[in-house]
Amino acid sequence: LGSAPPLRLAEKYFQMRPDELNPLWGNPCDDIRHRRIWAKNKRCDTLPKLLVIGPQKTGSTALYTFLSMHPALVANLPNPTTYEELQFFNNNNYLKGLDWYLNFFPEGLANSSQITFEKSATYFDGDLVPRRAHALLPNAKIITILISPSKRAYSWYQHIRSHGDPVANNYTFHTIITANDSAPKPLRDLRNRCLNPGKYSHHLERWLLEYSPHQLHILDGGQLRSEPALVMSTLQKFLKLTPHLDYNKLLKYDPKKGFFCQAMSNEKTKCLGKSKGRNYPPMEERSSKFLKKYYTPHNTALSKLLVRLGRPAPQWLRDDLSTAR
Numbered sequence: 001l002g003s004a005p006p007l008r009l010a011e012k013y014f015q016m017r018p019d020e021l022n023p024l025w026g027n028p029c030d031d032i033r034h035r036r037i038w039a040k041n042k043r044c045d046t047l048p049k050l051l052v053i054g055p056q057k058t059g060s061t062a063l064y065t066f067l068s069m070h071p072a073l074v075a076n077l078p079n080p081t082t083y084e085e086l087q088f089f090n091n092n093n094y095l096k097g098l099d100w101y102l103n104f105f106p107e108g109l110a111n112s113s114q115i116t117f118e119k120s121a122t123y124f125d126g127d128l129v130p131r132r133a134h135a136l137l138p139n140a141k142i143i144t145i146l147i148s149p150s151k152r153a154y155s156w157y158q159h160i161r162s163h164g165d166p167v168a169n170n171y172t173f174h175t176i177i178t179a180n181d182s183a184p185k186p187l188r189d190l191r192n193r194c195l196n197p198g199k200y201s202h203h204l205e206r207w208l209l210e211y212s213p214h215q216l217h218i219l220d221g222g223q224l225r226s227e228p229a230l231v232m233s234t235l236q237k238f239l240k241l242t243p244h245l246d247y248n249k250l251l252k253y254d255p256k257k258g259f260f261c262q263a264m265s266n267e268k269t270k271c272l273g274k275s276k277g278r279n280y281p282p283m284e285e286r287s288s289k290f291l292k293k294y295y296t297p298h299n300t301a302l303s304k305l306l307v308r309l310g311r312p313a314p315q316w317l318r319d320d321l322s323t324a325r
């Protein structure tokens with residue numbers, strides 16, 4: 001019987017079990033054997049019961065802010081590098097382990113009706129996210145926000161441009177979205193990052209492989225923008241939150257911002273920052289036409305999926321499909 005130093009042993013182990021190279025974290029509280037060896041000073045009971053998965057640029061920050069106003073919902077603590085988003089399930093933070101994630105959730109909740117939640121808008125289209133999220137949070141409720149994928153793509157382009165992305169600053173929106181497969185790689189990569197999240201049905205089907213439809217709430221981002229109080233009322237029912245708050249009293253339309261903002265006690269409003277609700281020129285007609293055609297098969301598939309799930313088609317989807325014909 002022989003042995004080897006730990007690193008050599010580990011190498012050997014993963015040669016024999018390559019399927020275990022990528023970890024998949026489960027909840028130590030769910031398995032008595034894991035619970036027993038989980039250190040006493042570590043928690044696992046404040047894991048989120050609600051995930052807002054995005055996609056990016058659909059109003060996810062507004063939703064996160066409105067949800068945070070509810071006394072039964074406790075948001076994660078901020079991440080010093082990615083601010084309110086933890087981005088645990090979709091990138092290398094996952095490899096930092098469960099402790100890393102848990103430390104972003106407050107230790108003790110004030111009462112048993114409180115639940116923790118987090119929002120990371122890149123979860124929606126992350127390949128590994130549904131499987132990883134389900135392994136850790138099988139009973140969580142999942143919220144996604146959808147707006148017209150063309151508008152989402154354009155808003156995303158404006159977003160990365162303002163973050164100084166060199167490729168976005170060198171090419172027009174139209175050049176990016178129409179780049180073909182012989183275009184330079186950075187341009188193709190940017191095109192994919194811009195357009196792929198908008199293939200909503202494809203991504204939703206991936207989430208539905210892991211989570212059952214009753215755990216998934218599909219929210220109309222157009223309505224979140226124009227009638228946030230109504231959206232928040234439906235959402236509170238879906239989440240079975242108490243008390244049921246009247247967001248008509250908590251939110252107020254700010255004509256200067258052009259969006260609903262938090263109503264403050266002194267008749268003032270507290271709006272999201274400048275990067276939410278940016279000012280930029282309208283999309284060029286040719287880009288709008290191109291995207292309508294591009295997204296038609298994806299929007300048609302979404303429409304069928306919503307029928308299958310017994311969910312209403314949002315106004316933007318009916319508009320996008322009617323003008324596409």
Ligand code: A3P
Pocket residue numbers: 055056057058059060061062121155156158224225259260261272275276277278
């Ligand atoms: P624009 O800046 O392109 O207008 P996200 O938070 O997911 O990044 O989404 C940002 C988008 O949220 C903004 O895109 C804006 O249109 C939309 N939005 C919806 N409701 C909003 C609100 N109450 N305040 C600010 N932006 C809001």
